[in-house]
Every structure is written in C-alpha cells, then in structure tokens.
Amino acid sequence: MNQPSNGQATRATRDADVLIVGGGLSGALLAAQLLRLPGRRRLLVIEPRSELGRGEAYSAVELGHTLNGNAARMSVDPDHADDLSRWLGDYIAAGGWPESDQQHVPVSELFPPRGIFGLYVQQRLAEAQALGAVQGSTVDHVRAEAVDLQTNADAAVLTLDDGRQLRGARAVLATGMFPAARTPQTESSGLNAAALDPWDVAAMARLDPRATVLIIGSGLTMVDAVVSLEQAGHRGPIEVFSRHGLLPHVRRQPPTWADFLAEDHSLRSPRQLLRELRRQCHEALAAGVDWQAPLDTVRAHIGRLWSQATDAQRRQFVRHVRPWWESHHHRSPPLSAELVARLHAEGRLRIHAASFKGLEPAADGGLAISIRRRGETQATQVAGAALINSSGIEYDWRRVARPLPRQLLARGLIQPGPLALGIRADAGGAVLDAQGRVAERLFAMGPPLRGMWWESTAVTDVASQAKALAARLAALG
Known part of the structure; x- marks a missing residue:
C-alpha cells in the first residue's frame, strides 16, 4: 500500500483500525463488542479457518463433545448471564438439537455440544455486524495465518503466510489456546507425531475396536478423548497416565453459598x-x-x-x-463423567499415577511409551496399539513452534508472562515488550494472559475482557 509523502500512515492508508489476530471465541467477541460501540471503524480478523467464532474449542462436530459448563454459566454477553440460555431455548424450540431432552434438565442447566455453542457465537457476531453496518463499521475475515508482526510510530504491520502485509492502527493478539495435542513444540518428544488427535473420531474408528489405547494426561482433554473413542466404537482397554492420577470431578448444580x-x-x-x-x-x-x-x-x-x-x-x-x-x-460435564465412571467401573479404563518419559520402539506395528510410576525410580515400558496426547494446553509461548509467537519473542515485542504462562501485559491488555515497556499499538486478551489472571480462558473471562478491551481501543481512536 502506498504511503503518504510525509512517511506517516493515516487512517485512509491503513487497512484497518484494528487488526484482530485470531478468529476463535476471543477474536469474535472482541469484534462483536467493537461493532456495537458508537463510531465508525474498520476491523480485520485474521483467521486461517473457514469460519469465525469457533477456533480450536468450538470446531467440534460430535454431539458428545460438550461444554464443561452448563448454559447458565457460558453466556458471551457479560451484561446478561442468561443470554446463552435464552438463545439455546429458542434454538431447541426451532428444532435444533433434539437430543437435548436426554439430559432431563431445564435449558439453563443443559451442557450443549461445543459445535452448537459455536453457532451461538457466530449468530451474536452476525447481529453485531448488522448493528455496526448501520453506524458505518465493518468487519472482514482474512483467511490466512499471521506469521510476523512489527510496530512503528504509525501502525502495527502484520505479515501473513501468503506474503501479504496488513497495516492497522492497533493489533490485538486474540490467538486463543494452543492445545498440546495440536501444537508443534520447540523441543518435541515426537509425541504428537505418533499420537491420535483426541477429537478425531474418524481416525479412532479405523482402530481395532478391541485394541489397547494409551492416553497421556487425565484432565478434560482425556475425557473428550474417551468420548471420541466411545463414539468411534472402541471397546478395548484404555490406559491413562498422568503425574498425579487425578480425574476431573463431575460438574453439579450446587445451591448458592455466601461469598x-x-x-x-x-x-x-x-x-x-x-x-x-x-x-x-x-x-x-x-x-x-x-x-x-x-x-x-x-x-x-x-x-x-x-x-x-x-x-x-x-x-x-x-x-x-x-x-x-x-x-x-475444571469439572467434567455429567454425561461425559458418567461414561468415564462406567468404563472405570467395568475395568476397561484404568488410571495410573505416572510420568511420561518418552516414546519407545515397539514390535509388530504397535507403539510403546516409557513411564515412571509414582514412588518408583525406574522407568517401565507400556505397549499399546494407539496413543493419544491429552496433556492439555501449552501456555508457555517459548515452547510453541508456530511462526507468530516465535517472531514476537525474537523481536522483543513480547515477554513471557508470570511463571512463563502466556505473555505479560498491563491490567488493560496492552502488551509489555522485552524491556517492560507498555506497547501503544499491540494488545492481547484471553488465553495469552493466563499468567496475568490465571483463569483467562473460560467463556465468561474472555467475554468480560472483550468488553473492557473494546472500550479501551475505542477510546484510543
């Protein structure tokens, strides 16, 4: 794009007022909040997926992969806690999700499938888009991966994987979560290359249904993996290994208690x-x-x-x-917890308190892992027909082998957050660079701020941050 003769970028020469890097839940909610605010602004959401509002978490298509919170806890509107409950009630009344009656609870207590939740986010974004259009605001989806970012006195300049560059007055890192099972690591053990995706039911359906499956990690991703195996028709042993051998408790609906x-x-x-x-x-x-x-x-x-x-x-x-x-x-939705409990009671699923030490060569086309059980000093081998990495989320950006995190760190535009969890920012989301200076043009929200707030991944956290950050960006002009 041509620059003005004085070398300074103006609003007319920029591609956008705000470049939103990531079009999952975080990016979609920030865009929606900005579109609702008075004033005219141009937004670009950079997201390689074909749809906005889904990201890693809500691209699931299997009905068995549900939210781990009930509808009353998962509103994307920080001002209306019943927003999802109302939307879901209308969706069911219109013939959507007929399987909801299997949960035998009021709409507010339903645990909807993550794919349906993605539809809800998309509809709220579309409504905000229509409102913004009346005021002259626009949002466009740039289907690409951001691989580099630089800032100067005039703009944030984003480089895409196809070589294009986009200029914006501000840029926001709304990159969401990096699931360990789907994220290349800078120091890889080879686990992901050998493992099945926890949500890939089709791949699991190709296994011998009686084969032994090994799972690393015993949190909510493991619960999803067990649901995937069940839906794929797997009926063999499942061996789960995690350092402490703890399972998520089932989420119930307790009465109110004094704060x-x-x-x-x-x-x-x-x-x-x-x-x-x-x-x-x-x-x-x-x-x-x-x-x-x-x-x-x-x-x-x-x-x-x-x-x-x-x-x-x-x-x-x-x-x-x-x-x-x-x-x-971080508790398990009831139906998923019931499945895990049943398989455990049947002896098909076993939980081991043990640390994963690495992959081992195995005969006859299978695979083996090295584990060290709690209380023991020597590692042992365990063989299986398939392996699933359910070790959760990678929050340490230094370990994420993706172009944008690596470039931001190399350029000194970001620094690791407290305890190397995510990245550091001020209380309002302005990113701190390697020297501790507060950025004027680079912001972050959601999971990247895990180290700042600990719980920065739940829907309600992301929704509240989106509203506050949108107000801050709007005030900056």
Missing part, C-alpha cells in the same frame, strides 16, 4: 485460601450442602488473588495446588 472472599479480603496467600476453603467445604457438607457450592464462589476472585500474589506464592500454587485445583474446579 466468603468478598467478606474477607485478608485471605491472600494460597495457603490461607486453601485453609479457609476447606473449612467452608466441611461446613457445607455438615449442613447437607454440596461441597462444590463454596468452591464456586471463589471463581469471581481468582484474577484479584492471582494478580496480588507474589511470584513465590504463584510458584507454590502451581507446584503444590494446581493438580487438585484443576480436578476440582
């Missing part, structure tokens, strides 16, 4: 929080109330608690508390 953290701001360290949380849970159980009720009140305070903690306290939490926090807080 004890709102009443007592003296609870700051992980140790203080855990001590009081245990007391609250014991108190609930003694009163005949589900222990999940007190735990669920903590959700609203996680960002504050994490941001005010010292690095030493954060490390203490990650090292000693994180596995139990994940299994108790």
Whole structure:
C-alpha cells in the first residue's frame, strides 16, 4: 500500500483500525463488542479457518463433545448471564438439537455440544455486524495465518503466510489456546507425531475396536478423548497416565453459598485460601450442602488473588495446588463423567499415577511409551496399539513452534508472562515488550494472559475482557 509523502500512515492508508489476530471465541467477541460501540471503524480478523467464532474449542462436530459448563454459566454477553440460555431455548424450540431432552434438565442447566455453542457465537457476531453496518463499521475475515508482526510510530504491520502485509492502527493478539495435542513444540518428544488427535473420531474408528489405547494426561482433554473413542466404537482397554492420577470431578448444580472472599479480603496467600476453603467445604457438607457450592464462589476472585500474589506464592500454587485445583474446579460435564465412571467401573479404563518419559520402539506395528510410576525410580515400558496426547494446553509461548509467537519473542515485542504462562501485559491488555515497556499499538486478551489472571480462558473471562478491551481501543481512536 502506498504511503503518504510525509512517511506517516493515516487512517485512509491503513487497512484497518484494528487488526484482530485470531478468529476463535476471543477474536469474535472482541469484534462483536467493537461493532456495537458508537463510531465508525474498520476491523480485520485474521483467521486461517473457514469460519469465525469457533477456533480450536468450538470446531467440534460430535454431539458428545460438550461444554464443561452448563448454559447458565457460558453466556458471551457479560451484561446478561442468561443470554446463552435464552438463545439455546429458542434454538431447541426451532428444532435444533433434539437430543437435548436426554439430559432431563431445564435449558439453563443443559451442557450443549461445543459445535452448537459455536453457532451461538457466530449468530451474536452476525447481529453485531448488522448493528455496526448501520453506524458505518465493518468487519472482514482474512483467511490466512499471521506469521510476523512489527510496530512503528504509525501502525502495527502484520505479515501473513501468503506474503501479504496488513497495516492497522492497533493489533490485538486474540490467538486463543494452543492445545498440546495440536501444537508443534520447540523441543518435541515426537509425541504428537505418533499420537491420535483426541477429537478425531474418524481416525479412532479405523482402530481395532478391541485394541489397547494409551492416553497421556487425565484432565478434560482425556475425557473428550474417551468420548471420541466411545463414539468411534472402541471397546478395548484404555490406559491413562498422568503425574498425579487425578480425574476431573463431575460438574453439579450446587445451591448458592455466601461469598466468603468478598467478606474477607485478608485471605491472600494460597495457603490461607486453601485453609479457609476447606473449612467452608466441611461446613457445607455438615449442613447437607454440596461441597462444590463454596468452591464456586471463589471463581469471581481468582484474577484479584492471582494478580496480588507474589511470584513465590504463584510458584507454590502451581507446584503444590494446581493438580487438585484443576480436578476440582475444571469439572467434567455429567454425561461425559458418567461414561468415564462406567468404563472405570467395568475395568476397561484404568488410571495410573505416572510420568511420561518418552516414546519407545515397539514390535509388530504397535507403539510403546516409557513411564515412571509414582514412588518408583525406574522407568517401565507400556505397549499399546494407539496413543493419544491429552496433556492439555501449552501456555508457555517459548515452547510453541508456530511462526507468530516465535517472531514476537525474537523481536522483543513480547515477554513471557508470570511463571512463563502466556505473555505479560498491563491490567488493560496492552502488551509489555522485552524491556517492560507498555506497547501503544499491540494488545492481547484471553488465553495469552493466563499468567496475568490465571483463569483467562473460560467463556465468561474472555467475554468480560472483550468488553473492557473494546472500550479501551475505542477510546484510543
């Protein structure tokens, strides 16, 4: 694009007011919020997938891959907690998702398939697009992968994998999550090359249904993998290996409980929080109330608690508390949990507390892994017909072998977040460079800010960040 004679980019010479890098949930919600605000602005969403609003999480097509939260907890409208419940009720009434009656609960308590949730996000984006058009705002989908980004005094310049360059007044890293099973690693063990995708039912259907399947990791991705295997017709043994051998608890619908953290701001360290949380849970159980009720009140305070903690306290939490926090807080949808429990009771699914040490050569076309069981010093081999990497999300951008993260780090435009989780930014999402300077043209939201807020991946977190960041970008002009 031609530049003005004075060397400065103007609004007329830029391709967009805001370049949104990533068109999954984060990018779609930010675009929707910007389109709803008064004023005229041009938005470009750079996303290699054919559709916006789905990303990694909501591109699933199998009905068995559901949200791990019920509809009442998953609204993309931070001002209306019942937005998804209302949309879903209308969708079902119009003949969509007839299988919903199998859950036997009110609409607000349904756990919809992730593919249907993706439709909901897309519809809300389309509505915002129509509203923006009235005000002269536009959003366009650029189907490409961003591979490099530079900033100068006038613009953010994004380079695409097809060689094109786009200029915007601001750029936002809305890259979403990097699932370990689908993300190239800078220091690869070869696991992904040998493993099946946890969500690829078609590939699993090609296995011998009686074959032994090995799974690394026992969190929610493992639950999805087990659902995929079941839908593929697999009926053989499933051996699951994770460091602590913990399974996600099933998500229930507990009654309300007093928000004890709102009443007592003296609870700051992980140790203080855990001590009081245990007391609250014991108190609930003694009163005949589900222990999940007190735990669920903590959700609203996680960002504050994490941001005010010292690095030493954060490390203490990650090292000693994180596995139990994940299994108790990131809970499994009921139908998926029932499947895992049934297979475990039948003896078909076994959970092992063991660390994955690497791949091993195996005879007769199979594969083998080296694992070290908890309490043992020597590694042992375990053989199977197939392997699935369900180790969750890769948050350390230094380990992600994708062009854009590597270029941003190499250029010093970003720095790793606390404990190397995501990237560092100020409280409003402006990225900090390698020298700690606050960027004027580069912002981030959602999962990349995991290290700043700990819980920065849930729908409600992303929705709230999208609204706040949109207001900040609009104010900058």
